[in-house]
Amino acid sequence: MAGGEVDDHVEVKNQQVLARDYISAIPEESDMYVNNTATIKLKVPTGDEFNGSVLLKNLYLSCDPYMRGVKHRDTGTTAQDRIVFFAPDSPIVGYGVSKVVDSRHPELKAGDLVWGITKWEQYSLITNTQSFFKINHTDVPLSYYTGLLGMPGMTAYAGFYQVCNPKKGEYVYVSSAFGAVGQIVGQLAKLMGCYVVGSAGKADLNAALKRYFPQGIDIYFENVGGKMLDAVLLNMRLHGRIAVCGMISQYNYEKHEGVTNLMHLIYKRIRMEGFFVNDFYHLYPNFLDVMLPFIREAKIAYVEDITQGLENGPAALVRLFSGRNAGKAVVAVAHHAQ
Amino acid sequence: MAGGEVDDHVEVKNQQVLARDYISAIPEESDMYVNNTATIKLKVPTGDEFNGSVLLKNLYLSCDPYMRGVKHRDTGTTAQDRIVFFAPDSPIVGYGVSKVVDSRHPELKAGDLVWGITKWEQYSLITNTQSFFKINHTDVPLSYYTGLLGMPGMTAYAGFYQVCNPKKGEYVYVSSAFGAVGQIVGQLAKLMGCYVVGSAGKADLNAALKRYFPQGIDIYFENVGGKMLDAVLLNMRLHGRIAVCGMISQYNYEKHEGVTNLMHLIYKRIRMEGFFVNDFYHLYPNFLDVMLPFIREAKIAYVEDITQGLENGPAALVRLFSGRNAGKAVVAVAHHAQ
Numbered sequence: 001m002a003g004g005e006v007d008d009h010v011e012v013k014n015q016q017v018l019a020r021d022y023i024s025a026i027p028e029e030s031d032m033y034v035n036n037t038a039t040i041k042l043k044v045p046t047g048d049e050f051n052g053s054v055l056l057k058n059l060y061l062s063c064d065p066y067m068r069g070v071k072h073r074d075t076g077t078t079a080q081d082r083i084v085f086f087a088p089d090s091p092i093v094g095y096g097v098s099k100v101v102d103s104r105h106p107e108l109k110a111g112d113l114v115w116g117i118t119k120w121e122q123y124s125l126i127t128n129t130q131s132f133f134k135i136n137h138t139d140v141p142l143s144y145y146t147g148l149l150g151m152p153g154m155t156a157y158a159g160f161y162q163v164c165n166p167k168k169g170e171y172v173y174v175s176s177a178f179g180a181v182g183q184i185v186g187q188l189a190k191l192m193g194c195y196v197v198g199s200a201g202k203a204d205l206n207a208a209l210k211r212y213f214p215q216g217i218d219i220y221f222e223n224v225g226g227k228m229l230d231a232v233l234l235n236m237r238l239h240g241r242i243a244v245c246g247m248i249s250q251y252n253y254e255k256h257e258g259v260t261n262l263m264h265l266i267y268k269r270i271r272m273e274g275f276f277v278n279d280f281y282h283l284y285p286n287f288l289d290v291m292l293p294f295i296r297e298a299k300i301a302y303v304e305d306i307t308q309g310l311e312n313g314p315a316a317l318v319r320l321f322s323g324r325n326a327g328k329a330v331v332a333v334a335h336h337a338q
Numbered sequence: 339m340a341g342g343e344v345d346d347h348v349e350v351k352n353q354q355v356l357a358r359d360y361i362s363a364i365p366e367e368s369d370m371y372v373n374n375t376a377t378i379k380l381k382v383p384t385g386d387e388f389n390g391s392v393l394l395k396n397l398y399l400s401c402d403p404y405m406r407g408v409k410h411r412d413t414g415t416t417a418q419d420r421i422v423f424f425a426p427d428s429p430i431v432g433y434g435v436s437k438v439v440d441s442r443h444p445e446l447k448a449g450d451l452v453w454g455i456t457k458w459e460q461y462s463l464i465t466n467t468q469s470f471f472k473i474n475h476t477d478v479p480l481s482y483y484t485g486l487l488g489m490p491g492m493t494a495y496a497g498f499y500q501v502c503n504p505k506k507g508e509y510v511y512v513s514s515a516f517g518a519v520g521q522i523v524g525q526l527a528k529l530m531g532c533y534v535v536g537s538a539g540k541a542d543l544n545a546a547l548k549r550y551f552p553q554g555i556d557i558y559f560e561n562v563g564g565k566m567l568d569a570v571l572l573n574m575r576l577h578g579r580i581a582v583c584g585m586i587s588q589y590n591y592e593k594h595e596g597v598t599n600l601m602h603l604i605y606k607r608i609r610m611e612g613f614f615v616n617d618f619y620h621l622y623p624n625f626l627d628v629m630l631p632f633i634r635e636a637k638i639a640y641v642e643d644i645t646q647g648l649e650n651g652p653a654a655l656v657r658l659f660s661g662r663n664a665g666k667a668v669v670a671v672a673h674h675a676q
Contacts, residue, residue: 225600244603258596262563265582265612272610274603 014040016121017313019086023069026321032092032314040123044104052105053127056098058118061313062146063320063329064180065248067094083117092120092313096333097135097145105129113138115145120313122333133284140295141304147180147328148302149291151277155245156184157287158280163243163273164219168193171213173232175199176223178303180328181245185221187300194219205231219243222272225250226257233261233270242272303327352378354459355651357424361407364659370430370652378461382442390443391465394436396456399651400484401658401667402518403586405432421455430458430651434671435473435483443467451476453483458651460671471622478633479642485518485666486640487629489615493583494522495625496618501581501611502557506531509551511570513537514561516641518666519583523559525638532557543569557581563588564595571599571608580610641665 016035023031044053067085085093096118100108108114108129116132118124126132135145147153159181160166172189176182177198189196197212209217209231216237222229225247232242250256265272294300305327307316313331320329354373361369382391405423423431434456438446446452446467454470456462464470473483485491497519498504510527514520515536527534535550547555547569554575560567563585570580588594603610632638643665645654651669658667 229600244600246604247601250601256598256601258598259600260594260596262567262582262597263585263588263594265610266584266614267612269612269614269617271612272603274605274607274609276604276607279607 011039011041012123014038014121014123015310016091016119017310018089018091018120021086021088022084023086025069027068027086027314027317029314029318031086032317034311034314038121040125042123043102044125050104050127052129053103053125054100054105054108054114054129054132055102056114056118056124056126057101058096058098058120058122058124058310058333059113059335060097060143060146061118061120061310061331061333062095062150062180063313063317063331064094064152065246065320067092067317068321091124092317093117094120095146095151097142097150098124108132108134113142115150120310120331122310137288137292140292143304143306143330143332144295144302146330147304148184148295148300149288152180152328153184153291154280154284154287155277156181156188157290158277158283159221159243159245159275160185160188160219162280162283163275164221164241166192166194166219170194170218171215171237172196172219172221173199173209173213173217174221174223175228175232176246176248178326179223182221182223183303183327184300187294189219191294191299206234209235216240221245222247224248226259229259230261233259233264236264236268236270238268240268240270242270244272244274304330306330306332308332349377349379350461352376352459352461353648354429354457355648356427356429356458359424359426360422361424363407365406365424365652365655367652367656369424370655372649372652376459378463380461381440382463388442388465390467391441391463392438392443392446392452392467392470393440394452394456394462394464395439396434396436396458396460396462396648396671397451397673398435398481398484399456399458399648399669399671400433400488400518401651401655401669402432402490403584403658405430405655406659429462430655431455432458433484433489435480435488436462446470446472451480453488458648458669460648475626475630478630481642481644481668481670482633482640484668485642486522486633486638487626490518490666491522491629492618492622492625493615494519494526495628496615496621497559497581497583497613498523498526498557500618500621501613502559502579504530504532504557508532508556509553509575510534510557510559511537511547511551511555512559512561513566513570514584514586516664517561520559520561521641521665522638525632527557529632529637544572547573554578559583560585562586564597567597568599571597571602574602574606574608576606578606578608580608582610582612642668644668644670646670 016038044050044055097115098118100112103109113135114132172194174182174186177186178200186196186198217235218237218240220232220242222242222244223246226249310333316331354376382388382393435453438450441447451473452470510532512520512524515524516538524534524536555573556575556578558570558580560580560582561584564587648671654669
């Protein structure tokens with residue numbers, strides 16, 4: 001009997017990090033709480049509604065800058081906007097690396113490793129597996145699949161190679177250069193033979209840009225928005241390209257800062273293009289073909305800031321927004337061999 | 339003797355419209371004056387410095403929106419910005435249609451018709467002929483070469499076909515739709531089978547756009563900037579394109595209006611691209627191949643607002659900026675046959 005199968009299966013503790021409510025700003029530790037009393041059966045339930053579902057053991061969870069409340073004046077229209085990272089008494093939602101414990105998915109079996117959108121808990125039952133990629137290369141750190149080999153890496157790859165149309169010798173500026181995406185873009189640009197300057201901070205933007213780019217900027221990988229974009233527009237070169245990946249400076253403004261130098265789009269015939277990594281996942285195999293050799297030959301470095309223990313996840317996420325972390329913020333929940 | 343040739347040649351009256359000074363705002367009639375006493379010899383002078391020069395009889399002069407002072411916070415870097423339309427006691431500079439009276443240019447001879455950057459006077463000695471195109475098709479109104487078949491037409495053609503990448507059935511919005519460029523873009527879009535709405539004015543922009551584009555906007559041909567751009571960004575569709583041709587609302591602001599909705603570039607993966615017609619003149623023959631049949635088959639209409647007489651040029655130019663003109667503003671200086 002099907003019901004019996006589930007009931008017979010072992011039930012284990014399942015530590016969780018939950019949100020108290022929706023949030024509309026940068027998360028604080030008090031927006032989250034840890035529940036140590038939940039349990040879970042390590043089996044995908046029977047029933048048609050669980051066709052294609054998987055039961056995952058989460059190994060690494062990713063802390064990402066978009067895991068915040070956004071005060072929208074308008075809701076936007078993409079799937080990205082519809083991901084709710086914080087919902088009342090629900091585990092935080094985010095990217096992670098996980099091991100399949102049980103599967104009713106035709107292409108995944110117990111023991112497989114995957115990365116995709118999971119939840120902040122030890123074990124997760126996932127019915128929507130659309131975001132998951134199977135991990136076939138395990139000679140690199142598994143945590144890299146939250147960053148260098150995961151969504152941030154694909155974002156850097158798609159934004160730089162596909163949107164920026166870079167050429168050897170060009171002048172490349174990356175804002176938020178030490179973030180999960182920025183540090184990859186900078187290295188891809190250097191490997192291509194570009195002159196690269198990254199920034200993390202503010203100061204007198206226009207003067208600093210003129211000093212570092214006396215000839216001007218060909219490519220700007222935009223993570224910041226607002227006053228940073230205004231200063232960059234003044235320093236762009238003819239036929240420059242701006243890949244708009246994020247505008248982190250604007251996420252928490254009720255009314256966004258106005259950008260006043262858009263006339264330079266005409267003066268310098270600049271192409272400015274917003275992009276979203278989900279449009280580029282068909283290139284994931286090509287991405288791995290480029291990145292795995294770079295990693296194996298140590299041509300690319302990736303700094304991680306790994307916090308041990310799910311219960312320390314809230315502090316790690318809050319630290320990300322304080323600017324006090326260095327490198328890609330990851331929470332280690334369990335080791336692969338466990 | 340070379341000097342003798344010039345001296346022997348007929349000297350005629352050369353009515354001129356001159357600027358009193360540089361201007362930094364919309365021109366007023368008092369910024370210009372008419373000189374009825376100047377004379378000119380109808381011959382290109384001898385001497386190496388006049389190799390390649392032409393002596394033109396101006397037939398039609400174009401009144402264009404960029405013929406104003408611009409209060410730059412930054413000078414920009416393109417040739418367009420360096421054209422000085424108003425300089426102290428100098429004839430106004432602008433596009434026109436002219437007949438070659440005398441030529442030391444290898445590809446132009448007396449009697450040829452040309453269009454390009456000339457001066458507001460009956461006859462002009464032009465040493466920099468880079469901007470000139472020879473007119474080979476005279477079965478259409480010659481004045482069209484200041485608009486439909488000249489720089490505004492090429493701007494519409496390049497911006498719409500080359501920058502916007504339009505597809506049949508798409509939703510196209512054109513601001514300043516009754517201007518020299520806008521009226522052409524709108525018709526090209528219709529001929530391609532797009533749904534087109536043009537605007538000329540303000541009102542509640544966001545509400546109006548939602549009413550005319552319940553499904554949103556695929557292509558925006560940007561002539562206005564500022565608050566208009568902000569409202570359009572809210573109403574763009576996924577993978578929309580914005581061709582930035584001009585930002586007329588911003589030309590006279592010391593401090594430009596801030597654009598606050600650029601996050602929508604990401605939400606909707608929008609490409610926004612500034613362009614300048616000079617980058618596309620290699621396509622002028624292709625442009626004529628498209629436009630001449632449209633004109634001959636009356637598939638495209640072009641409204642002109644022709645003012646007779648050079649001495650009425652200042653009033654025509656000022657009227658352009660008042661919004662009281664309807665159609666492409668042209669000053670008729672002389673008829674072809676004269």
